[in-house]
Structure formats: C-alpha cells, structure tokens
Amino acid sequence: MDPDRVLEGLDPEQTQAARALRGPVCILAGAGTGKTRAITHRIAHAVAGGVVDEQQVLAVTFTTRAAGEMRGRLRALGAPRVQARTFHAAALRQLSFFWPQVIGGERPTLIESKVQAVARAAHSVGIQPDRNGLRDLAGEIEWAKVTQVRPSDYEKTAAKTGRQTPLPGNEVARVFEAYEELRREHNLLDFESMLELTAGMINEYPAIAQRVRDQYRYFVVDEFQDVNPLQKLLLDAWLGDRDDICVVGDPSQTIYSFAGATPSYLTGFAARYPHATVVELVRDYRSTPQVVRVANHVISQARGTTSAGHLTLQAQRPDGPDPVYQEYEDEPAEATGVARKIAVMMQEGVPAGEIAILVRTNAQSAAYEQALNDEGIPFTVRGTSRFFERPEIKQAVHLLRGARHEVPGEEPAPLAGTVRQLLGQIGLTDAAPEGRRARERWESLSALAQLAENMAAGTGHGGRAVTMADFVDELDTRMAIEHAPGFEGVTIASLHAAKGLEWDAVFLVGLTEGMMPIIYAETDEQVEEERRLFYVGVTRAREHLSMSWALARSPGGRRTRKPSRFLDGLRPASPSTAARRAERRKGGPARCRVCAAALTDAAERKLGRCLDCPSSYDEALMERLREWRRAVSREQKIPAYVVFTDATLQAIAEQEPSGLSQLAAVSGVGAAKLERYGEAVLALVSGADPAQVFGGEDTGDEPEDPTDE
Incomplete structure (x- = not known):
C-alpha cells in the first residue's frame, strides 16, 4: 500500500x-x-x-x-x-516459549482469579474473611505485587503510604506470605508473577x-x-x-x-x-458540544499532579440536546425514573444497545436491573469475563461448527432461523429467564443469534445468501481478534468497566456525596481520582447525557443526601423549600420539587411536582389516608374529595410532613382543613391506625374525585 x-x-x-x-x-x-x-x-x-x-x-x-x-x-x-x-x-x-530452556520441568498453572487461593492462604493462618473480604484481600495482594512490595515489607509500606487495608497490616502480610508459599508449593502462576x-x-x-x-x-x-x-x-x-x-x-x-x-x-x-x-x-469526534462543555468544566476543576496535563477538548459534532440534571426523592424513584426515560428514548428511536446506565459500584446495579425489567426493557450487565471463553459460547461454537457443512444439491436453510433453532437446544429461549447467571447465559447466546440475523440481513457476500459456513468463519475470525458480538440491550456497567466504551445516551446515576466521590476517598488525591472517574463517565456519551441523584436511600427515608460536588457549576440551582413557598405567596409559579420546572396544572401544583416526574411514597401510608378519608366522608356526609383530593393525599404521602407547619405547606391543605384534620393526618403519617384516629371502622367505597385525572 x-x-x-x-x-x-x-x-x-x-x-x-x-x-x-x-x-x-x-x-x-x-x-x-x-x-x-x-x-x-x-x-x-x-x-x-x-x-x-x-x-x-x-x-x-x-x-x-x-x-x-x-x-x-x-x-x-x-x-x-x-x-x-x-x-x-x-x-x-514469551514465558511459555522460553520456559523449557530457562526453568524446565512442568509449566505452572495460571491462576485467573486469586480469590480461591487467597481463601486457602487465609484459612492456613487462621483468618476467615467473608467473600467480600476475600476479594479485597486479593486486590490488596495484587497492588503489593504490581508495586513490587514483598510480604515482609507490606505492613511498613502500607502504613507509610496511608493505604486503607482490608485487614490490619500485619494480618494482610501474613495472608500475603501464605499465598505466595501456596502458589510456589502447588506450581501456580498469577498474572503479576508472570x-x-x-x-x-x-x-x-x-x-x-x-x-x-x-x-x-x-x-x-x-x-x-x-x-x-x-x-x-x-x-x-x-x-x-x-x-x-x-x-x-x-x-x-x-x-x-x-x-x-x-x-x-x-x-x-x-x-x-x-x-x-x-x-x-484535542478534536473530539465522539460527543456533541453540549457534552464536551460538561467534560471540559469537570476536568478544569481538577487539582493535584494530573491537573496540569489535562486537555481542553474541541467539539467537532453538531449541536445536540442539553444535558439533563434530575433530582429524585429516593433511590428506587431514581431507578424507576431512569427506566421510564429510557423507555421514552427508545420510543423516539434510540436503540437499546446505544444506551448505558453507569454506576459507581456494582451494588447499585440491582435496582436498575429491576426497574428495566419492570418496564420490559432488555438489558445486559457488563462483566469482565471474556466472551469467547464463556462455557455456553464454547458449547455453542462447537455445535455451530458441527452444522456448517451443507448437503450438496440442497438449498441452504435460512441462517438466522437455523442458528436460533440450534442455540435453542442449549438454552436460548424467546424471553430472558429470571436469575443473574441464567440471564447472563441467555444474553451470550442471544448475542450469537443477533449476529447471525445481522449477517443474514447484510449484503457483503456477493448477493448470495449467507451460509452457516460463512457464519462459522466469521466467528473464527472474531475469536482470533477477540471481537465479541454485542447484545442489543441497555448496558448497565460500573464507571471503571465503561472505560474505552461509548454510547449515544448515557445515564450517570447515584451522583451524591459519599457515592461520587465515594465515601472512602478521603485524601485530595483520592477525591481527584473520583473526579477523573466522573469525567470518564461523562465522555462516554455521544449525544444524550443525563445525570441524577437521590435525596434518600429508600422511600420514606430522611432526605439528607447532597448532590455530588462535581456537579457544582453545572446543574441549575434548585429552589429551596422556603423559596418555593415565598414564590407561591407572591403569586409566582409553583416549582416542581424534582426538576424545578414551573407547575401550571392544578393537579401538578397539588402534588408539588410534574405529573411525569417520578413519584414514590409509602403505599401503607397512602392506604391509611384513604381509609381515614372514607370514614370522614361517611360521618360528615360529604364526598371524599371534599375532605382531601387524591392529589393532596398523594402529596401528603410523598412529603410525609412531621408538623403542622410542614402540612400547611402542602398544596390543598388550607387553614380550615389544617384546623379540622391536621392532627389526625399527622397521626396517620406517624403510623397510627385509621380506626384509632377516627374512632370507628372503615367500610365501603368512597366517591370518585372528579377533579383528579
């Protein structure tokens, strides 16, 4: 050339x-x-x-x-x-090639995961951590080995560097020494020793x-x-x-x-x-100017040794949508809200495979898996296992190779259908099964089926139909260059696992102090590494970037969390509760407590949020309020909605006021209703039984509220 x-x-x-x-x-x-x-x-x-x-x-x-x-x-x-x-x-x-002439004898067995060996080593010295502790110990041993710290020097080095150790330094050193002895005794080789x-x-x-x-x-x-x-x-x-x-x-x-x-x-x-x-x-061809501006702002605030070397990106793409900043009341509401936004995005034409939810820790994944599942959205949790080394893929490739030879004179069967039929023999079903491992296996097989469908729909074989032999040849080529096929679903991945990847739409979630930066980032250097991790997350987005956080961990919990400091200077100022009340008193527009948008609809003003913003409340509390309202309605011979509308009850359940002043701030609770019903409502919020509050039993249904949609 x-x-x-x-x-x-x-x-x-x-x-x-x-x-x-x-x-x-x-x-x-x-x-x-x-x-x-x-x-x-x-x-x-x-x-x-x-x-x-x-x-x-x-x-x-x-x-x-x-x-x-x-x-x-x-x-x-x-x-x-x-x-x-x-x-x-x-x-x-290189080591395998030169082993016979340099060392000789039986080649060692390569350890791909240290956890089992570390568990045996820890047990041998009388230490028995749980599985999370074992993973932390394995990670600590890896750190020591890559930084060339020997077991005898570990305790002193860890103390000198201020390292946060999973166990006391002397215990880590004992496990480390036992691990190395076990490895030598059983002729094992880990990646660092290699x-x-x-x-x-x-x-x-x-x-x-x-x-x-x-x-x-x-x-x-x-x-x-x-x-x-x-x-x-x-x-x-x-x-x-x-x-x-x-x-x-x-x-x-x-x-x-x-x-x-x-x-x-x-x-x-x-x-x-x-x-x-x-x-x-510095010419950024991946992201829109709106995403690039966020990235440049985040990294421009960096401090420490890497701050002087940061590059200012220059966007090369046309304008795109503005980044979205979203506050939720609790983590389940955040997961549900993100899943619903993804559903809308997919309806608007963004493929599921071009959407990612990026989390700081793997523990955050479960809530988003459940929320996507509830919405019927396909998803995959990105792991570290190599695609072509997974047992189900090895089994599938063996099966497909056996079917590659066509019968002379017969018309080849359609590729996509044949591949799905064959993979059905080893577990590929129409719908994803329950359970993490079963789902991961299904996703792997589904990725092969999708690859076959994509090849069958392509035009790269001179106009002829793509055969099973063509498909197997493609698999062999991909195995040689370790190019795994993708699964057409929303990706859930940790920020670390997302490095080197990109999507049309990225949702950065859980952006609160204690999670981003993570709570154990105590030194300035550790906080700056968290900033760089956030920067990596931002720069994964090509066009759509959404950043969200939750004020409480669970529904009904104290809303004490603060948005990440890395969002300072980026997100719009969220009006305080006092400011919203003052605005209402002045006759100005009420604001959504979730997204701060002006509220014009009566039901929205009562709820204190947009109707399409996520809602989350204690279902038991809502039922107690309804039961009490039915009893009041019958006793006073008035429609239930005259006591409180459904929207006002929902607003009370969402905000859980703890005093009369907080209850008065709920739209729909005027002075007369506060005097008449305030103490009863506060008792219900505190967990009282409706029968005890009203003094009777609840029976029958209540009239429909004509003002609620």
Missing part, C-alpha cells in the same frame, strides 16, 4: 502523530479524539513505508477487547501480522534478551497513564537501550491508581526523552 494513502482522512494532529515514525513519541489523546485511529495508521504507515517489518511491531494495550479492535483495524490497513496484545498475553507467550518472571528472564539471560529484542523493535503502548511499576519493568526489559517507542494516553483518564497504576510515566515521558515528539489530540 502507498504510505501516503494510509494517511488519508486523518486530521492535522493525527497526521503529525502518524508521520512521527522513529524515536520516542508521546501522543496525549483526549477522550473521543481518535487515538486508536492515529496509532493504527501510524503503524500501518511505518510498515507501508518500509520503516519496520510488521512482524517486528508489538502494540500493547490493557484489554483483550482493545487489542482485538486494534488487530482488526491493522488488518484492514494492510498490516495483519502486527502483534497487538495485552501485557499479560504478550508475557505469557510479568515479573518474564522481565527477570529477559534481564538475566542475555541470549533470551537478544532474541526478544531482535523479534520486537517497534513498540506502541496504549493507555500509558494506567501503566503500573511491574508493567513498566517488563516494558523496559523489552526495550533495552532503544527508544523506538510510542506511548498514548490521557492523564485526565487515570482511574486505576488504587490498583498501582501511575500517570507519572506518561507525564514524565518528555523529561525522560528530551528529544521526544509530543502530539496533542
């Missing part, structure tokens, strides 16, 4: 990066600025121009998905033999170092802000005394410091290599 043709379609900064073919290169790439496009075109340009042989290039990234995407793009650009791998995959490949052994092998054996460095002469490292000391040790071993390395990253997206990552290698790159070429990519 003509080297100059490779550069076609790049913007000026991307072109500058792609033309910087030799020596150290640092690309500072903001969110949505096309960094993968820049680095893959740079590699392809170097290969096409004869600067380097494609088999001598090693492109390193952090996720199998990103590595697979990079390989796919390089293949399309005419460089299919470039190695694009994660640090761990590259290290495992990187350490590979680096040690290269550094200690000159012949191996020469072979590795002859093989790989040209390095590209993506997401360089997330490199940890152990990965840097391996990278330096690969490089030796050479400097043909291109690093790409964004200090503003450093979100793994808790796991040992440090942006200092990126921010200090130019100091280490004074002759380095430094290119900044």
